[in-house]
Amino acid sequence: MRYPSQLNVNFGGPAPYLEHCWPPTEGVQLQRTSISMWHTLQYWDLLRTERLDPHKAGNVVLDMDQFRMLFCTCKVPGVTKDTIINYFKTESEGPCPSHVVVMCKGRFFSFDAVCDGHILTPPELLRYSSLTGDPTIRWGDKSYNSISFADGTFGSNCDHAPYDAMVLVTQGYYVDQQLKATDGKWKGCETVRPMPLPEELVFTVDDRVRSDVTHAKQQYFETTQDLQVVCYAFTSFGKAAIKQRKLHPDTFIQLALQLAYYRQHG
Numbered sequence: 001m002r003y004p005s006q007l008n009v010n011f012g013g014p015a016p017y018l019e020h021c022w023p024p025t026e027g028v029q030l031q032r033t034s035i036s037m038w039h040t041l042q043y044w045d046l047l048r049t050e051r052l053d054p055h056k057a058g059n060v061v062l063d064m065d066q067f068r069m070l071f072c073t074c075k076v077p078g079v080t081k082d083t084i085i086n087y088f089k090t091e092s093e094g095p096c097p098s099h100v101v102v103m104c105k106g107r108f109f110s111f112d113a114v115c116d117g118h119i120l121t122p123p124e125l126l127r128y129s130s131l132t133g134d135p136t137i138r139w140g141d142k143s144y145n146s147i148s149f150a151d152g153t154f155g156s157n158c159d160h161a162p163y164d165a166m167v168l169v170t171q172g173y174y175v176d177q178q179l180k181a182t183d184g185k186w187k188g189c190e191t192v193r194p195m196p197l198p199e200e201l202v203f204t205v206d207d208r209v210r211s212d213v214t215h216a217k218q219q220y221f222e223t224t225q226d227l228q229v230v231c232y233a234f235t236s237f238g239k240a241a242i243k244q245r246k247l248h249p250d251t252f253i254q255l256a257l258q259l260a261y262y263r264q265h266g
Contacts, residue, residue: 004216005075006140006157007223011165012147015154016176021184024151033148034125035186037100039175040146041119044071050090055170057248069162070171072097073143082141084162101201103137108201115195122186124195144168166250 003009015036018024022032046052047067055062072088089096098114113120138145138157147155158168205213239249 004140004219005159005161006138006220007227009160010140010157011160011168012145012155012157015156015172017179017184018153021179022152022154024153026151028152029148029150030126031122032152032154032184034122035179035184036146036148036154036175037113037125038119038122038186039178040171041113042178043171043174045119047071047088048091048096050092066163066167067170070144070167073162074139075141075143075159075161077141082161086162101139102198103139105137108203109198110201111196111198115193120195121188121192123190124192127192127195 017036022028043052047070052064052067055064068088069084069086070088073084073086076083076085087097098112099110100113102109102111113125115124138147140157141159143159143162145157147157149155156168156172158165242249242252
């Protein structure tokens with residue numbers, strides 16, 4: 001039996017920006033979205049130009065091949081199994097997709113995030129930004145979905161098949177540090193270059209597909225009704241104390257979960 005990726009496979013969570021420079025605020029969604037998107041595109045460019053520093057565990061250099069799967073990647077459904085398709089290339093390998101797809105209330109809009117060889121600035125991205133709302137604004141088979149909420153906060157939803165969550169954690173940490181360094185504001189050029197209008201992606205589907213989409217949405221909402229999320233703030237110590245004892249924070253959390261389950265269920 002096959003299960004949908006959303007809720008069963010995908011991972012994600014809130015962006016940390018709300019804890020400092022971007023608390024929940026009405027009327028700033030589009031402005032913040034354009035700035036967050038720009039920093040994310042800068043991270044994409046670091047990967048494209050092979051300028052991202054190697055990750056290490058002590059003095060051991062880690063394999064970073066999974067970082068290629070963060071962008072330009074999608075899982076394509078098949079009859080008996082799905083296939084992960086990746087179009088990402090470094091500049092030395094050749095051109096790769098540079099478009100952004102915005103999903104809004106079940107509609108899709110696409111635009112190229114690079115103009116004349118340069119990534120669009122936040123004022124330019126602001127022209128392309130759009131509101132979000134329900135499950136139809138995230139693509140369950142996409143490697144990375146950035147979700148922008150009406151109160152100016154952000155989240156993510158990602159397919160777990162192409163890469164481990166630490167890839168997204170690293171990207172999110174990069175964006176968070178850039179926002180801290182700039183107080184969450186755009187301090188660059190405000191000039192907006194002439195740009196083509198975004199293209200709406202229109203799908204031609206039959207009655208069976210429409211029925212399947214309706215069923216999928218109903219199934220999604222029924223499943224979420226049975227989902228409980230409890231957020232606790234643990235402030236006794238942080239990852240620095242864990243690292244002092246030569247443990248990886250992720251290992252510590254995994255062991256804590258296993259211990260909690262053992263104490264609860266034996």
